[in-house]
Amino acid sequence: MxxxxxxxxxxxxxxxxxEPQRVPVNAAHGCVLAADVVAAVPLPGFDNSAMDGYVVAAADVAALPEPGGSGCGCAGGTQHEGHEGHTPPVRLPVRGDIAAGDTRRLRLEPGEAYRIMTGAPMPAGADVVVPVELTDGGLDVVTLTCADAPGRHVRREGEDVRAGDVVLRAGVFVGARQLALIAACGAVDVLVYPxxxxxxxxxxxxxxxxxxxxxxxxxxxxxxxxxxxxxxxxxxxxxxxxxxxxxxxxxxxxxxxxxxxxxxxxxxxxxxxxxxxxxxxxxxxxxxxxxxxxxxxxxxxxxxxxxxxxxxxxxxxxxxxxxxxxxxxxxxxxxxxxxAGWQRAEPEPVRARVLDGWTSPPERAQFVRVLLDREAGEPVVRSAGGQGSHVLQALADANALAYVPAEVTRVEPGQVLDVTPFGASEAAGWGP
Structure with missing residues (x-):
């Protein structure tokens, strides 16, 4: 043998x-990259609001305290209205709405505000977003009694990825998360190993x-x-x-x-x-x-x-x-x-402690069907049952294979073995 x-x-x-193949982005899932992926566009692609609220110029709200501050009169997160004895509120006319997907290149004039939605592009001249819950929600005129510092709720162009950045290196497996990044960066196709x-x-x-x-x-x-x-x-x-x-x-x-x-x-x-x-x-x-x-x-x-x-x-x-x-x-x-171009041919095993013991044949490596679980955060395994080569019930009950080296004839409780979970979906949670 x-x-x-x-x-x-x-x-x-x-x-x-x-041989590497160039495929559309939507066909790259499950493949390994054969070349680096370079961002065609920045992420975010433009300055945009991280909150639903009102966008204003910093100079117009410079006198207002920050939410929950000593000069604000209301606890942060509540609807704000003016309170006697505190900093006077600022009231600004609302020029209109800016929704996500709005492609107009707008400019905010001093002394005015726009109502803005999460993900919507910031108008030129604006640098402060006041969350809607910190305002009176006015449609024609909005009342502001506090405001965050400039840039607090603004996602700046390119703060995540700049155009021309290498976002993924050759050899990376394209899973769901990598696929999202490739698509968002404006890639039309990618070079992969089939x-x-x-x-x-x-x-x-x-x-x-x-x-x-x-x-x-x-x-x-x-x-x-x-x-x-x-x-x-x-x-x-x-x-x-x-x-x-x-x-x-x-x-x-x-x-x-x-x-x-x-x-x-x-x-x-x-x-x-x-x-x-x-x-x-x-x-x-x-x-x-x-x-x-x-x-x-x-x-x-x-x-x-x-x-x-x-x-x-x-x-x-x-x-x-x-x-x-x-x-x-x-x-x-x-x-x-x-x-398929994977950098590691063999799946990475889990080191797991044995809860029960069993015998192993001399001079033959044993691959035992086991139940892989966690106890107090530690990977542990126990035999899944009958180990005959025809026993399908124990095979169906198992979620991993434990490797016993050929020189080991008895696996003792507490011994640590290399264990490989069955299936990509089970590898993450180790559940059935």
Missing amino acids: IPVERHRERILAAVSRG RPKVVCLSTGDELVAPGTVPGFGQVVDSNGLMLAAALREAGFDAVSGGVVRDTEDDVLTALGEHLRTADAIVTTGGVSMGAYDAVKAALSRLGTVQFDKVAMQPGKPQGFGTIGERDVPVFTLPGNPVSALVSAHVFVVPALRAM
């Missing part, structure tokens, strides 16, 4: 990053399509459905290619059909030592796929190689569902991340 690390290293050495397109094939004469009630001797093809979903959760474009019958010709025909469009192919089943292991027999004829026994539990029988004119990677995984999913996380996901 060969170590897990050797099999993974061989895979990573054989795959290559996709997400690999993956086809998942299930082999076996016993398999029937999902949504079918299986008869005696039949098994529903959950692997293709599961693996395609898992790879999509990991950030890739993956589909189930359906069931392939257990003959060499059927396997070769299915591979040939998908080689034209797929960037990677994943098969499950047909790679052990049985008389009907058609995947292994078919790919052995091509001479490009190597089959190994990997020192891991579950998932010992593994195969990998590249086929076709485009050297499409083919991952041959075991047929048992737990073995297939574990193998996908351990070998397929790192390879696809490398192909």
Whole structure:
């Protein structure tokens, strides 16, 4: 048997990053940037109000105290009116309204005010925004008894990003937050590494399509459905290619059909030592796929190689569902991340303390389905239940994989392990 690390290293050495593509901004989500993103416009793009209120000139309210100050007569946050014995209020005519989206280039004359909405552009000559709750809300004439310092509620042009700034560097993953920044900075398109397109094939004469009630001797093809979903959760474009019958010709025909469009192919089943292991027999004829026994539990029988004119990677995984999913996380996901331009091929693990203990097979790395949680803010894990390679209930209950090195034969409570959450959505909260 060969170590897990050797099999993974061989895979990573054989795959290559996709050619960068320029895509519209709305198609960049989930990709890795292949070039820096430079802001075409500043953020904010113009001086604008951060509050609903009234915009005035500083000179007209210079004598007024700040809200809640000793000369104001009212506590900040209440509707203000003049109070005898305090600073006299300022009353200004309201020239009109400025709403968000107003494209007029307005000028405020001394001794006047505009009613302004949050996000609306500041008129020339104005430098103070008085929140509406600190006024009498007048429509024709507004009464002001206090005012903040100039610039307090004003968002200045370019205070976040200046035009020409590099806002995101090459190698950054474009998530929702990065996508918002790219769009706001006026980018029309960006250069990214494309997400690999993956086809998942299930082999076996016993398999029937999902949504079918299986008869005696039949098994529903959950692997293709599961693996395609898992790879999509990991950030890739993956589909189930359906069931392939257990003959060499059927396997070769299915591979040939998908080689034209797929960037990677994943098969499950047909790679052990049985008389009907058609995947292994078919790919052995091509001479490009190597089959190994990997020192891991579950998932010992593994195969990998590249086929076709485009050297499409083919991952041959075991047929048992737990073995297939574990193998996908351990070998397929790192390879696809490398192909997609990720700076780190393997997802960053969480260091978590074990709450219960279990045995681990000698000289084989163990990947245990666990429940990852927090206790007093500390990551902790416990076994999710049965660890057999066919046990789907415990697999469904688990939210992470714990890695036990090959030299460890007993995991004790309190021991700290590397743990990888399942799925991008679960990685943040660790919940089901």
